[in-house]
Amino acid sequence: MELLDSLPFPPFGYEEKNGRLHLSVPDDMLRPLVSHLVRKEEGELSNLYYVPNENKVMALVLVPRHGIVVLESELEGEGYPSLTAEVPAANWYEREMMEMSGITPLDHPDPRPLHLHEWPRHVHPLSSAFDKTTKVPFTGEAHHFRKVEGDGVLEIPVGPVHAGVIEPGHFRFSTAGEPILNLEVRLGYVHRGVERSLEGCALNRALRLVERISGDNGVAHALAFCQAVEMSNPVPERAQLLRCIFAEMERIYNHLGDIGGMATDVAFAVPAAEASVLRERMLRLNAKLTGHRLLWGSVAIGGAARDLDEERKDLLEGAMVELGLAFEPLVDSINGSPSFLDRAETTGALSLPMAKDLRATGPVARASGWDRDTRRDFPYGAYERLGFLVPVRREGDVLARLNVKVEEVRESISMVKQCLDHLHAGELRSEVPAPEGFGLGLVEAPRGELVHCVHFKDGKIIRYKVRDPSFCNWPTMERAVLGNIVPDFPLINKSYNLSYAGNDL
Amino acid sequence: MLEIIERRVRDKKVVTEPLQLFQQQGRALAPMADSRCDLCGECVPACPTSAISIEGDWSVDAGKCLFCGDCLPACPRDALAFSVEVPAVSDRSSLVLRRNVPLPELRLKLRDEVRKVLGRSLAIREVDAGSCNGCEVEVNSLSNPMYDLERFGIKIVASPRHADMLLVTGPVTRNMLPALMKTYNAMPEPRLVAAMGTCAISGGPFGGTYAAGNGVAEALPVDIYIPGCPPHPRTVLLALLEALGRL
Numbered sequence: 199m200e201l202l203d204s205l206p207f208p209p210f211g212y213e214e215k216n217g218r219l220h221l222s223v224p225d226d227m228l229r230p231l232v233s234h235l236v237r238k239e240e241g242e243l244s245n246l247y248y249v250p251n252e253n254k255v256m257a258l259v260l261v262p263r264h265g266i267v268v269l270e271s272e273l274e275g276e277g278y279p280s281l282t283a284e285v286p287a288a289n290w291y292e293r294e295m296m297e298m299s300g301i302t303p304l305d306h307p308d309p310r311p312l313h314l315h316e317w318p319r320h321v322h323p324l325s326s327a328f329d330k331t332t333k334v335p336f337t338g339e340a341h342h343f344r345k346v347e348g349d350g351v352l353e354i355p356v357g358p359v360h361a362g363v364i365e366p367g368h369f370r371f372s373t374a375g376e377p378i379l380n381l382e383v384r385l386g387y388v389h390r391g392v393e394r395s396l397e398g399c400a401l402n403r404a405l406r407l408v409e410r411i412s413g414d415n416g417v418a419h420a421l422a423f424c425q426a427v428e429m430s431n432p433v434p435e436r437a438q439l440l441r442c443i444f445a446e447m448e449r450i451y452n453h454l455g456d457i458g459g460m461a462t463d464v465a466f467a468v469p470a471a472e473a474s475v476l477r478e479r480m481l482r483l484n485a486k487l488t489g490h491r492l493l494w495g496s497v498a499i500g501g502a503a504r505d506l507d508e509e510r511k512d513l514l515e516g517a518m519v520e521l522g523l524a525f526e527p528l529v530d531s532i533n534g535s536p537s538f539l540d541r542a543e544t545t546g547a548l549s550l551p552m553a554k555d556l557r558a559t560g561p562v563a564r565a566s567g568w569d570r571d572t573r574r575d576f577p578y579g580a581y582e583r584l585g586f587l588v589p590v591r592r593e594g595d596v597l598a599r600l601n602v603k604v605e606e607v608r609e610s611i612s613m614v615k616q617c618l619d620h621l622h623a624g625e626l627r628s629e630v631p632a633p634e635g636f637g638l639g640l641v642e643a644p645r646g647e648l649v650h651c652v653h654f655k656d657g658k659i660i661r662y663k664v665r666d667p668s669f670c671n672w673p674t675m676e677r678a679v680l681g682n683i684v685p686d687f688p689l690i691n692k693s694y695n696l697s698y699a700g701n702d703l
Numbered sequence: 704m705l706e707i708i709e710r711r712v713r714d715k716k717v718v719t720e721p722l723q724l725f726q727q728q729g730r731a732l733a734p735m736a737d738s739r740c741d742l743c744g745e746c747v748p749a750c751p752t753s754a755i756s757i758e759g760d761w762s763v764d765a766g767k768c769l770f771c772g773d774c775l776p777a778c779p780r781d782a783l784a785f786s787v788e789v790p791a792v793s794d795r796s797s798l799v800l801r802r803n804v805p806l807p808e809l810r811l812k813l814r815d816e817v818r819k820v821l822g823r824s825l826a827i828r829e830v831d832a833g834s835c836n837g838c839e840v841e842v843n844s845l846s847n848p849m850y851d852l853e854r855f856g857i858k859i860v861a862s863p864r865h866a867d868m869l870l871v872t873g874p875v876t877r878n879m880l881p882a883l884m885k886t887y888n889a890m891p892e893p894r895l896v897a898a899m900g901t902c903a904i905s906g907g908p909f910g911g912t913y914a915a916g917n918g919v920a921e922a923l924p925v926d927i928y929i930p931g932c933p934p935h936p937r938t939v940l941l942a943l944l945e946a947l948g949r950l
Contacts, residue, residue: 361861362861363846363859386878387882388831388876389833392909406752406773410932414837455843471847474846474847477847491840530706698831
C-alpha cells in the first residue's frame with residue numbers, strides 16, 4: 199500500500215489479489231508508471247504481453263520489499279506509447295507483441311520482426327481471426343541486421359545449424375580483426391506456436407505440452423504451470439517437498455552439464471568427461487526415482503505425480519553424498535588450472551548496470567553482482583522453510599558464471615538433503631478447483647526466473663503467456679560479447695547456456 | 704595437470720559400459736494393455752496426443768506416444784503398464800503396437816549398397832528442427848564416457864559435407880525447414896535420414912500448427928524412426944549399430 203502512495207499519479211483502480219497488487223491504468227500512463235516502478239522503486243519488468251479477448255496490455259513488475267505488481271491497461275486504439283525508450287528491458291516483449299498480436303507500441307525504436315521469419319506483416323498468430331493451422335508461405339523478405347560499416351569490418355554469419363549438437367539460432371557478428379564490434383542474435387527457428395496451441399487446451403494435455411517447452415527445464419515449466427492453475431490453493435506439504443526435490447535435481451543436472459560444457463569449450467577434456475559422467479549418473483538417478491531421465495511427469499496439478507518410498511529416499515540421499523564428494527575434485531581441477539582461468543577470467547563480462555537495464559536473470563544476473571533469486575525473494579512451495587545461500591559474484595565474466603553455478607550445485611545438494619529430512623508421510627495431491635481469471639506461476643528455473651501468466655475463462659485457457667528466463671538473458675549476451683574475440687564466443691555462449699526452445703516458444 | 708593425472712591413476716576406474724550391458728538393460732518402455740483390457744476406451748481421451756486406438760484391438764502408436772503414462776491411471780481395470788520396449792524401425796507403420804501382436808524387431812531395412820559404402824563407421828550430422836532440447840540432451844549423452852559413441856566408429860561431425868546420416872529432432876518448424884533442406888542437400892550420397900523422438904516421427908504435441916509440421920517424413924525420406932520422448936541413449940545407440948549391421 200505504501201507503494202500506491204508513492205506512485206506519481208493514482209491509477210484508475212486497484213485491487214489486492216492473492217498477495218499481488220493489480221492496478222488498472224489508462225494506456226497512455228503505462229509508460230510513466232512502469233518507468234517509475236523500474237527506476238525509482240528498483241522494480242523489474244518481468245513480463246509484458248497482450249490479451250486479445252480483453253483488449254488489454256498486461257505488465258508484470260516485481261518490486262523488492264513491496265511484492266508483485268500487475269498493471270492492466272485497456273487499449274483505446276491500435277497502440278499505446280512504447281515502454282522501450284525508458285525501460286530497455288521492454289524491447290523484445292514489444293517486438294513480440296507487434297508480430298504476434300498486431301499491437302503497435304508507438305515510437306518503438308526498433309520495430310523489426312523478432313521470431314517469425316519472412317512472415318507477412320498483417321498476419322498475427324495470436325489474433326482470434328487467425329486459424330492456428332494455417333500454413334503461411336514465406337514472403338521472401340530478408341531480415342535486416344544491424345549494420346556496422348567501415349574499413350576492414352567483416353560480417354560473420356553463424357548458424358542456424360551449428361557444428362556441435364545444440365539448438366538452432368543465427369549469430370551475426372561484425373568484427374574488425376578478431377574483436378567483436380557487434381553481435382545480433384536472431385532466433386525463432388524453433389518457434390512451434392506453443393502459446394497459440396495452449397489456448398483452449400485441456401489442463402492435463404496442457405501440462406504435457408508445457409513440460410516440453412524447454413525440455414531440460416521441464417520440471418520448472420511444469421511447476422510454473424501448476425502454480426498458475428492452483429491459484430494459491432494449498433498443496434499438501436509432502437508434495438511441496440517433492441516438487442522442491444525434483445526442481446533442485448533438475449538444477450543439479452543442468453549445472454553439471456554447463457560446467458562440463460565450459461571445460462569442453464576450452465578443450466579441457468578430463469574435467470569435461472568427469473562432469474559428463476556425473477551428469478549421466480544424475481540422469482540415471484532421475485530415471486530410477488521418477489521413471490524419466492529428465493524428470494518429466496513428476497509434477498501434477500495440485501501436488502506431485504511421483505512419490506519417493508523409503509528405498510528411493512535412501513538411494514537419493516546416498517547419491518547426493520556421493521555427488522558432493524565427486525564434485526569437489528572436479529571443481530578443484532577446473533579452478534586450479536591456470537590455462538582455464540586465463541580463458542575464463544574477464545571473458546564475456548556483463549556489467550551490473552547493463553544487467554539491470556536489460557533485466558538479466560538467474561545465474562547470469564547473480565554473476566554480475568545482482569542479488570536476486572525468486573526462491574528467496576518471492577518464495578513458493580517448500581523454499582520458505584529451507585536454509586540456503588544465494589551465491590553472488592561481482593565480475594560478470596565467464597568465471598563468475600561458472601562459480602555461481604558451482605555454488606548453486608552445492609546449495610541444491612544441501613536443499614535436497616533438507617527436503618528429505620522434512621519429508622513425512624502425507625497426501626501427494628489435493629483437489630484444486632477449476633481456475634478462473636488470472637493465474638501466475640513464478641519459479642526459479644535453472645536458467646533464472648520463469649514466469650507463466652495464464653488467463654482462464656469458464657475453466658478454459660484463453661491466453662497463455664510463457665516467459666522463459668532465456669528471453670531476458672539473450673539480449674544481455676549481445677552486450678557481454680562486445681570487445682571479445684570470436685573464438686571466445688562459444689565459451690561465453692556456454693557460460694550463459696540459454697534455451698532456444700524456451701525463448702522461441 | 705599433474706594432480707589430474709595422479710587422481711586418474713589412483714582411481715583407475717573405467718566407466719565405459721560394454722555393449723552387452725545396453726543389450727540387457729530394459730528401458731524406454733511403451734504402454735501396453737494386457738488381457739484384462741475389455742476395450743472400454745477410457746484411456747483414449749486421456750492420451751494427450753491421441754496415440755491410443757481401440758479399433759479392432761487395443762493399440763498404441765509409439766510414434767505419437769509421449770511415454771507420459773497418463774493412460775495408466777485412466778484404466779478402470781488396471782490393465783495398462785509400461786511393459787514393451789520399442790526398438791527403432793525403418794517402417795513407420797510398425798511403430799503401431801497392437802495387443803497380442805509380436806513387437807517389431809530391431810531389423811532396419813537399409814539398402815545393401817548403403818551399408819557397403821558405410822562399412823563399419825558412421826558420421827552423423829544432427830539437426831534440431833524444432834525440438835524442445837530434450838532430444839539434444841540425449842544425443843549429447845551418447846558422447847559421454849559411459850555410452851562413448853566414438854568407440855564404435857560412430858562420430859558426430861560438424862559439417863553435413865562429412866556426414867553419412869542426418870539425425871533430425873523436432874517436428875520440423877516452418878522457420879527451420881529451409882535450413883534443414885539446405886543441410887540435407889549439402890550431404891554427399893548415399894545419405895541416411897533418421898527421425899529421432901516423437902516430434903520428429905509424428906509432430907508430437909506441437910505438430911500441425913502454423914509454425915510446425917507433422918514430422919520429418921513430410922520433408923525428407925526417412926530411413927530410420929527412433930521412438931521415445933526423448934529416446935533413451937540406448938535406443939539410439941542400438942539403432943545406429945543395427946543400421947551398420949553390427950548387432
